Amino acid sequence: MIMAFAGTSCFAQQPAVKNKMSLVIIARSYQDHIVLRYDPTSPILLYQANKFGFIVEKANFIPGISFDKLTFTAITGSPFIRWNEQKWRTALSKDSTKADLIALAMAYTDPSTATGDLLKNGLNSLMEEKNNANMRYGFAMIAANRSQVAAEGLALRVSDSAVTPGITYVYRVRINQPIQNPATDMAYVKVTCQNFNDQYLKNDKVVKIVEDDGAVTFSFPESSEYYAFSAERSDNDGASYQKRTNTPVLNFKPTGYEGSTDFAYRDTSLTNYKKYHYRILVSTVFADELVLAEFEAIPRDKTPPPAPFLISAIHVKPGEVELQWEMTGKPVADLKGFMVGRGISENGNYNQISKGILPIASRKFTDTGFDPLGPNYYLVEAVDTAGNSSRSYPAYVTLIDSIPPAEPVISSAKIDSTGKVTIKVKPNTEKDFMGYQLLKANAREHEFSVVTETFKDSLGRTTFMMNDSTTLNTLTKNIYYKVIAFDTHFNQSAPSKIIELTKRDTIPPVSPLITGFAVNDTSVVIRFANSSSEDAVRNILLRREKAGDKFDTIFLNSDSRIIRFIDAKIVGGRTYEYAMVAKDDGGLFSKISKSIQVKTLLNNRIPKPKLEGNYDLQNKKISLSFVVDDRLKNRKLKVELYKRSEINSAWINFKTIDYEKGKIFQDDPEKGQKGMIYTIRLTDENQNSSNFSNELKLKF
Numbered sequence: 001m002i003m004a005f006a007g008t009s010c011f012a013q014q015p016a017v018k019n020k021m022s023l024v025i026i027a028r029s030y031q032d033h034i035v036l037r038y039d040p041t042s043p044i045l046l047y048q049a050n051k052f053g054f055i056v057e058k059a060n061f062i063p064g065i066s067f068d069k070l071t072f073t074a075i076t077g078s079p080f081i082r083w084n085e086q087k088w089r090t091a092l093s094k095d096s097t098k099a100d101l102i103a104l105a106m107a108y109t110d111p112s113t114a115t116g117d118l119l120k121n122g123l124n125s126l127m128e129e130k131n132n133a134n135m136r137y138g139f140a141m142i143a144a145n146r147s148q149v150a151a152e153g154l155a156l157r158v159s160d161s162a163v164t165p166g167i168t169y170v171y172r173v174r175i176n177q178p179i180q181n182p183a184t185d186m187a188y189v190k191v192t193c194q195n196f197n198d199q200y201l202k203n204d205k206v207v208k209i210v211e212d213d214g215a216v217t218f219s220f221p222e223s224s225e226y227y228a229f230s231a232e233r234s235d236n237d238g239a240s241y242q243k244r245t246n247t248p249v250l251n252f253k254p255t256g257y258e259g260s261t262d263f264a265y266r267d268t269s270l271t272n273y274k275k276y277h278y279r280i281l282v283s284t285v286f287a288d289e290l291v292l293a294e295f296e297a298i299p300r301d302k303t304p305p306p307a308p309f310l311i312s313a314i315h316v317k318p319g320e321v322e323l324q325w326e327m328t329g330k331p332v333a334d335l336k337g338f339m340v341g342r343g344i345s346e347n348g349n350y351n352q353i354s355k356g357i358l359p360i361a362s363r364k365f366t367d368t369g370f371d372p373l374g375p376n377y378y379l380v381e382a383v384d385t386a387g388n389s390s391r392s393y394p395a396y397v398t399l400i401d402s403i404p405p406a407e408p409v410i411s412s413a414k415i416d417s418t419g420k421v422t423i424k425v426k427p428n429t430e431k432d433f434m435g436y437q438l439l440k441a442n443a444r445e446h447e448f449s450v451v452t453e454t455f456k457d458s459l460g461r462t463t464f465m466m467n468d469s470t471t472l473n474t475l476t477k478n479i480y481y482k483v484i485a486f487d488t489h490f491n492q493s494a495p496s497k498i499i500e501l502t503k504r505d506t507i508p509p510v511s512p513l514i515t516g517f518a519v520n521d522t523s524v525v526i527r528f529a530n531s532s533s534e535d536a537v538r539n540i541l542l543r544r545e546k547a548g549d550k551f552d553t554i555f556l557n558s559d560s561r562i563i564r565f566i567d568a569k570i571v572g573g574r575t576y577e578y579a580m581v582a583k584d585d586g587g588l589f590s591k592i593s594k595s596i597q598v599k600t601l602l603n604n605r606i607p608k609p610k611l612e613g614n615y616d617l618q619n620k621k622i623s624l625s626f627v628v629d630d631r632l633k634n635r636k637l638k639v640e641l642y643k644r645s646e647i648n649s650a651w652i653n654f655k656t657i658d659y660e661k662g663k664i665f666q667d668d669p670e671k672g673q674k675g676m677i678y679t680i681r682l683t684d685e686n687q688n689s690s691n692f693s694n695e696l697k698l699k700f
Helices: 043-052 085-094 099-108 123-146 148-153
Strands: 002-005 023-029 034-040 054-060 157-160 168-175 187-192 208-212 215-221 228-234 262-267 276-283 289-297 309-317 320-326 335-343 364-367 377-384 389-391 409-415 420-426 433-441 449-453 465-469 478-487 499-502 513-519 524-529 536-545 552-557 564-567 575-584 596-599 610-616 621-627 638-644 652-658 665-667 675-683 696-699
Touching: 023 168, 023 187, 034 043, 034 054, 034 123, 034 168, 034 187, 043 123, 043 168, 054 157, 085 099, 085 148, 099 123, 099 148, 123 148, 148 157, 208 289, 215 276, 215 289, 228 262, 309 377, 320 377, 335 364, 409 478, 409 499, 420 478, 433 465, 449 465, 513 575, 513 596, 524 536, 524 575, 552 564, 610 675, 610 696, 621 675, 638 665, 652 665
Parallel strands: none
Antiparallel strands: 002 023, 002 187, 023 034, 034 157, 054 168, 168 187, 208 215, 215 262, 228 276, 276 289, 309 320, 320 364, 335 377, 377 389, 409 420, 420 465, 433 449, 433 478, 478 499, 513 524, 524 564, 536 552, 536 575, 575 596, 610 621, 621 665, 638 652, 638 675, 675 696
């Protein structure tokens, strides 16, 4: 079966023409006759065809001669005219199974239908008539595709019996009117007279099958050979089939979209591991259904078990790491057991270290094969009987290692005329060496701050040369540096000898500027522009209550990309004054910026909790417990956990958990930290929140 368009390059004999076609035509050959189906491509062309009819002509195909040069003669019955009302009624009485489609074709192409006054409502009337014409045209084409009788009644389907088997013919069709443009007003199709093979579309491999949990999804590409499909299923090994689609399924595309799409169907409520047989029948414009594919599919369990919760991973002895986990939620009947994996990075590959699958009741595992000099990450994987699995969140184990690296040796240090500092260090040779921290201060007796870190990257590389920069126009004459070495377990060496470099700096930084704010019942959002000074290393946000004596530092910002701060440590109804100062790398502060006053909103919050906790020196774990007001005992509460490493750092919301009375939450100290400050806030099922709890300060 072939579809051809007027003036297109469907055949080698026809040159390509970009003009829009008036008609399209396809042909299907049988042993003793050839059936032609053609359509006008617009409502106005259908109207003209209904009025004047179609001329269908035939010629013998001659290789090497273009179609328009062949000698054509009209086939018997030309011109073919839309049936009159009597023929339609006769057809309706004879074909009750397709009566609705026949009636549809008859009604929506009735030329006597009154149009009315098209200009009665101006452009609205014209637009409405255009939409109605498109609708009538669309329904008429659907009826012709679904019913042979409807297609014949619309003169869109004809049969030519004056054919000889084995002979190739060329047919052309046109509306029975004078030809304006032969390239667009006539459509051609070439066809050889031979017996029709109703299995010519069958291709079981064209179907893509996805076997899901209790469902089967299949899809196949669109084709000019068909426009819709029906799905059938057999539950008895193909002995009988039942329709799964009440009507043929169309494949709609957005207006203007010309790309290819797939037909698809999803069959649900199936029994896992039962074999089902399927058959796909595709609808053609010859108003029949042909078999496209037959295949088998078996739904399979693909629902993984709940993920385990890895409670702890602790280096309990020099050669042992102990893992403990639990399963939350409802038990699953098909749980098979657990596997334990270990890797060298949190998001990298994990190798199974448990022998086979651990029993369902297992909740502990001891690893004796970890790398004592490298990073060790663990996870636990739950596996069901179908092979589905789910993983816990990874846990990093801090190995017990108290031997620090050797004291670093600074081999050279210099500052150039632009204030750039270059420091070189003699490489440490420890196997577990990880890198350096470069610290600096403006005086030997001052506290040194970290300038940069040279910890190993993902490829295990580090550097032994560190860079810094400082302004030369400063009141501080000298700048001081020292280096500390770290191993992979974050043991730190004694600091190197202090190196003194001379600099000068006389100009304080430009003041930052508060540019705006927003306030709600829980926080104040301060927007600001950081200091424009090149040597500014800190932008400091200050706050005090109205009429207060002095400002308190609430945020230290060393990242110029950060231009706002959320102050969540407020009390509703109070008035606060905010201002900013900047600090440069020479220790100079700018003038205090112009301040703003913000009155916070009163809030109606649930009672705030109390936070308690301690640090276990042996296990190196932080344990937190929560005391909640009895008035909240029937609420579904969540606990938002916040922490910061020092009093001037920003709060970080690092975890939100469901509240359970008496349950202890454990946290690992951050790398290199000597203390941590915690606070919490409650939220209930209605998204109401409490004020923040007390601040819990822990030293390690």
